[in-house]
Amino acid sequence: MNEGLCADIKLxxxxxxxxxxxxxxxxxxxDVRFFQVRPxxxxxxxxxxxxxxxxxxxxxLGVGEAPFSISSTPSRPGLLEFCxxxxxxxxxxxxxxxxxxxxxxxxxxxxxxxxxxxxxxDLVITMGGLGAAxxxxxxxxxxxxRDDFGEIxxxxxxxxxxxxxxxxxxxxxxxxxxVNTMLTVDADDTGKWPAKxxxxxxxxxxxxQIDPANTFAAICGPxxxxxxxxxxxxxxxxxxxxxxxxxxxxxxxxxxxxGHCVVKHIYTCMDGPVxxxxxxxxxxxxxx
Amino acid sequence: MANQLPRVGxxxxxxxxxxxxxxxNCEDEILALFGAADIRSFVMAKSDNTEDExxxxxxxxxxxTEEDLSMLKDIRKRSKILIAIGGxxxxxxxxxxxxxxxxxxxxxxxxxxxxxxxxxxxxxHQPLSAHVKVDGVIPGCPIDKGEFLRAVSRIVNGDMPIAxxxxxxxxxxYNENECLLLKGIPCIGPLTAAGCDSVCVNHNIPCVGCRGPxxxxxxxxEYKLLLEKKFSKEDIVNRAMMFGGxxxxxxxxxxxxxxK
Amino acid sequence: xxxxxxxxxxxxxxxxxxxxxxxxxxxxxxxDKFAFQKIDNLNDVDPNxxxxxxxxKKFMVPPRFSMFRYDKDGYHEQLGEVTxxxxxxxxxxxxxxxxxxxxxxxxxxxxxxxxxxxxxxAIIGVSCVPDEFCFCKETNTDTVDEGYDxxxxxxxxxxLVWVGSSKGDDMVxxxxxxxxxxxxxxxxxxxxxxxxxxETQFKMDIDxxxxxxxxxxxxxxxxxxxxxxxxxxxxxxxxxxxxxxxFNVTDTVALGKxxxxxxxxxxxxxxxxxxxxxGGHNFRxxxxxxMKLWYTHKLQAFIGEFGKPSCVGCGRCIxxxxxxxxxxxxxxxxxxxxxxxx
Numbered sequence: 001m002n003e004g005l006c007a008d009i010k011l012x013x014x015x016x017x018x019x020x021x022x023x024x025x026x027x028x029x030x031d032v033r034f035f036q037v038r039p040x041x042x043x044x045x046x047x048x049x050x051x052x053x054x055x056x057x058x059x060x061l062g063v064g065e066a067p068f069s070i071s072s073t074p075s076r077p078g079l080l081e082f083c084x085x086x087x088x089x090x091x092x093x094x095x096x097x098x099x100x101x102x103x104x105x106x107x108x109x110x111x112x113x114x115x116x117x118x119x120x121x122d123l124v125i126t127m128g129g130l131g132a133a134x135x136x137x138x139x140x141x142x143x144x145x146r147d148d149f150g151e152i153x154x155x156x157x158x159x160x161x162x163x164x165x166x167x168x169x170x171x172x173x174x175x176x177x178x179v180n181t182m183l184t185v186d187a188d189d190t191g192k193w194p195a196k197x198x199x200x201x202x203x204x205x206x207x208x209q210i211d212p213a214n215t216f217a218a219i220c221g222p223x224x225x226x227x228x229x230x231x232x233x234x235x236x237x238x239x240x241x242x243x244x245x246x247x248x249x250x251x252x253x254x255x256x257x258x259g260h261c262v263v264k265h266i267y268t269c270m271d272g273p274v275x276x277x278x279x280x281x282x283x284x285x286x287x288x
Numbered sequence: 289m290a291n292q293l294p295r296v297g298x299x300x301x302x303x304x305x306x307x308x309x310x311x312x313n314c315e316d317e318i319l320a321l322f323g324a325a326d327i328r329s330f331v332m333a334k335s336d337n338t339e340d341e342x343x344x345x346x347x348x349x350x351x352x353t354e355e356d357l358s359m360l361k362d363i364r365k366r367s368k369i370l371i372a373i374g375g376x377x378x379x380x381x382x383x384x385x386x387x388x389x390x391x392x393x394x395x396x397x398x399x400x401x402x403x404x405x406x407x408x409x410x411x412x413h414q415p416l417s418a419h420v421k422v423d424g425v426i427p428g429c430p431i432d433k434g435e436f437l438r439a440v441s442r443i444v445n446g447d448m449p450i451a452x453x454x455x456x457x458x459x460x461x462y463n464e465n466e467c468l469l470l471k472g473i474p475c476i477g478p479l480t481a482a483g484c485d486s487v488c489v490n491h492n493i494p495c496v497g498c499r500g501p502x503x504x505x506x507x508x509x510e511y512k513l514l515l516e517k518k519f520s521k522e523d524i525v526n527r528a529m530m531f532g533g534x535x536x537x538x539x540x541x542x543x544x545x546x547x548k
Numbered sequence: 549x550x551x552x553x554x555x556x557x558x559x560x561x562x563x564x565x566x567x568x569x570x571x572x573x574x575x576x577x578x579x580d581k582f583a584f585q586k587i588d589n590l591n592d593v594d595p596n597x598x599x600x601x602x603x604x605k606k607f608m609v610p611p612r613f614s615m616f617r618y619d620k621d622g623y624h625e626q627l628g629e630v631t632x633x634x635x636x637x638x639x640x641x642x643x644x645x646x647x648x649x650x651x652x653x654x655x656x657x658x659x660x661x662x663x664x665x666x667x668x669x670a671i672i673g674v675s676c677v678p679d680e681f682c683f684c685k686e687t688n689t690d691t692v693d694e695g696y697d698x699x700x701x702x703x704x705x706x707x708l709v710w711v712g713s714s715k716g717d718d719m720v721x722x723x724x725x726x727x728x729x730x731x732x733x734x735x736x737x738x739x740x741x742x743x744x745x746x747e748t749q750f751k752m753d754i755d756x757x758x759x760x761x762x763x764x765x766x767x768x769x770x771x772x773x774x775x776x777x778x779x780x781x782x783x784x785x786x787x788x789x790x791x792x793x794x795f796n797v798t799d800t801v802a803l804g805k806x807x808x809x810x811x812x813x814x815x816x817x818x819x820x821x822x823x824x825x826x827g828g829h830n831f832r833x834x835x836x837x838x839m840k841l842w843y844t845h846k847l848q849a850f851i852g853e854f855g856k857p858s859c860v861g862c863g864r865c866i867x868x869x870x871x872x873x874x875x876x877x878x879x880x881x882x883x884x885x886x887x888x889x890x
Contacts, residue, residue, distance in 0.1 A: 259794030324804030
């Protein structure tokens, strides 16, 4: 046996979920629900730290575990927030939980956005559908540390008004002078949508005040969105290695063991979920 | 559902009742079962059955008569969740072993001639899913007791049973069995949904596919392999159709040369 | 390294003496093949046994086990039931396979379930003679310098015993009187001769030179479609591979109680559900894509990550795949040496 493994230290079990309490839950859309949770152990709540763009493994007793992006910002400590869409067994079961129920959570995992490298840069943040989940963390963090960043553009597209996540929050942002918020829907079935109508790609023509060489872009959305948004960002002359994508994969462990998220030698859970476009340019499996 | 016991009905259409028997045979767990669920109808196990709204209906057997069909439609109408249990309900069962041939009327005549039927409305044996929406499947001939209890446990908690989306071979390797296919024995484990813990192969008996085709079953490749191993087309089709029923027939139909 | 001699006829005695180190497991005939099984009768131990159906990974990561028991208070770690074991008869390729699993499971974010079993499992290696499916020479895994506690090399009427760990040393000391410290010049010559002879016994003609480059060149080749057409997606190749480490995690719940277990079982990237995400998008919906993943991971990507392939040349994929998709046929096809997939 390998002597290196013999150390008699009781290792922390990285698979062990911590029990957390659901503090708030409410519907964001018909099938996406917002959950705010807090560790049961006060010390854990106080020391919770993570990066925007990281994810956690959320467990529902008796059903299973799945990865979810963190939607809250580390600049507002003590709480974790998730937007969860009802798509599978685990999420359906989480949907049925109520405030004050307990839930298992472990993490944070993944690299998250390189916040140090983003300092002093202009940001173009593009989100579609559930892509708002990780990018809300980034935008809130940037706004809480507003002096650290240059121009900030926030582009958010949804299929229709009823499907836009964090609508109220983002409409409030439109009022703010220190962030350029552009919201659009593919089609307005309500007839009352006060913002733009059209694909998210139509918003890019209004991006005027950035210095491309000093700009980082962040994208998250459904797989079809990446290709077209990347084209727009390249037209703006943002360097490929400054276009950051947050990707989704099936995961069973979050720590590079179970193999499900592997693409070539890349583990989405460990090396990602945030990749630069340059990282993935020759690995089409990563995006599509 | 968590606070109130789910109302459960257990029913049988055309079949051997072996799945209901398996449930009754859950001797160690039957009390827990009756404690965890409000079993309102289970004709095989008890008198005093109430036929009204159900949270969950477990239905075994194939739809083989008009009576089966109207019974199934009635169950569906008053049940929130309908689970097909056993090979007959999920695939059509051995009675649909000739489903590939289609000509139901001729086949009946071939066997019974002009005999007058007690059951005049017999029809081609079909799985439940051919007629109504099926929310979950517990396959197998008979069902596995453990799988059934796990499924009930999940349903009691408001979740659906887990479907096995990988073939028997995975469990067969967990059990470190020698591959029977490699020994020239016509095992259809690669085509068959797991969940049985490869019980047949554990006893050196080749898989006959009682749990029905697994998602993405590569029938073409296994068919070709068995032909290479000198099995006749007829033998291969018969083996696949022994339990594969209508579901296997659909897969075989797309296969060139397999149809007799 | 401490090296000693043990007379072959004393093997049983030696194994008896070290019985306090744990349950003895060794390859035992299962049908026409071998499988590591618990030994109740020392006469069943055969140092010349061939490859086992499952590799050593079954000891460190059992095919199925419970990670946690849970109740309404949360998850409770399940490590208590791990027992001490002595595994006799491990071949060099398989021990090399363990070294690869060590990299995956025992380094960053180490896996406590693996480590606990690895620590509690003594490995006694035995030298072997390659059969027609062995190609460990090509993967540089035909010998092994670490990862075992003891290693027994062929030496005529004796074994040359290499002591590879502190636990191995303890085992030797527990049967001190059976071992001979004196290795003669003649012994060394005999050892060299045997090694040279063993080299000549490799029969499989396979060349894995430049495989990473070949994958890069052939990644969009039509042959993957052919391989995908043939693949039964049965997962067997992954189950028997000494270095396939993928797993799935599921929760089982007790009837009528909020109690149960969180279980882990072997999974395979060749199975349909592997890359399916909630919502229904399958990143690898086709068998061809999954086959490509399996082979690139073994013979290309792992090299990028760890500097060596994760194939140890044990030949199990060759003796297991019912439709002859294996490292040999895939490598030869990609290299254009032979056409296996029409």
